[in-house]
Amino acid sequence: MPRMDSLNELPFPPLAAAAREAEPSAIEREVIALYGQFRDPLLRYALSLDLPVHDAEEVIQEVFLSLFRHLQLRRSRAHLRGWLFRVAHNLGLKQLYVNQRSNAKTTPDWARAMEQLDPSPDPEEELLSAQRHHRLQAVVQALPENDQHCLRLRAEGLRYREIAAVLGMSLGAVSISLTRSLARLARADGR
């Protein structure tokens, strides 16, 4: 869709131009601007990998420190969004592995997540949407891991080619995975 494309491509050229002369503080400013733009989507994705909040936040810090080094070395500025998610994915899984080894893995706190749903003026409606969220979340949790990653990355706005690059799969596999997951979600939703 054209809107998504412009979202993908608009922010980078002016920033890239500003930093091309490579005065270090310009790169710092660029990294901080990208942090402002992508911190929440990346953090949500890191949390969806089942990382505790403080670990997820630390992973995102590492992602942007890597970005800083990447830009300092004048490496490619093409597809920075996909690059950020790929690094977050890899560092997130690495951290998860470390946590699992040290047996510190925490499971997501459903009760807390449910409390934080958007308040709705109508309690009945609120309950219904909470139930729907809960049902859909349960279905997503039951999907194969790769399918979960595809869905979450798509929900954060990544295009298929970006998802394919993050997860190291083919374009066709991405669209099959999304179709399969949406079909399962639809069944759980009673369609």
Place this chain on the structure above:
Amino acid sequence: MLHKNPHLSMRHISDEDLVRYADGELPSHRAAEVETHLKACWDCRARMEDTQSTITGFVRAHHAEFDGQLPPAAGPRALLRARLAQLDSERRVEWWKRVLQFRFALPGVAVVGLPLIALAIGILWFRHATQREWRSATALFDTGVAPNRGLTPGATREVTISEVCSVPHEQVVGGVSDSLRQKVLQEYGIANARPEDYEIDYLIAPQLGGTEDIRNLWPEPYRDYVWNARVKDALEERLHELVCSGQLDLHKAQHDIATDWIAAYKKYFHTNKPLSLSS
């Protein structure tokens, strides 16, 4: 959503194409075919709407699951800024090391010539640096990078933690009125100051409950001191984050920043010099 009409299955749109169409991932010729078909076929249009509705449901559930867990960005952003500045200063040291290595790698003539050039540059740089140091030091005694505690003891309003934490840092910091600015400069005996020389800064930042009161305002030099306004801004963000994440009492934060903000910076960033020194 997924039923298929056996008589028309060849002509109906596959589930995968529906999803790819909804996502704008079909090649344009195929997208045009799908669009034409959707106009003609109620069945496929209903499936399309179901697909959209499933996507909507998932996206809402995805946000409901995680958005409430996202901590405010101000603290982590301040930390990232500090880390970037540190990385950058390390890189500069590396750069000098490389220059020195390069010098020793050159053949005979250069070994003699380059040190002489380096020496000349060194002398110039040293003179420049000492002059700058001297200027900084004298200016520091003129007005101070720390406020005069007699004139600026700090002033706060009654606030609750939730009030302090419900508004992001950037939205609370308003400009100080011109008349108040002049009063503060007069109080500190600074005549003819240009606006770009001083920031009239809150000693206790508004996001920590500080008020726009002459007892809480002081002229903070913008010039290139080590402990400048940008460093203090980083401290304010850090304290706000610590208070809002329950790791620091609000009154303790107010007390520490009002008593000696530089000492507070050293304490809360665990460092003896500003981490953003090079930015």
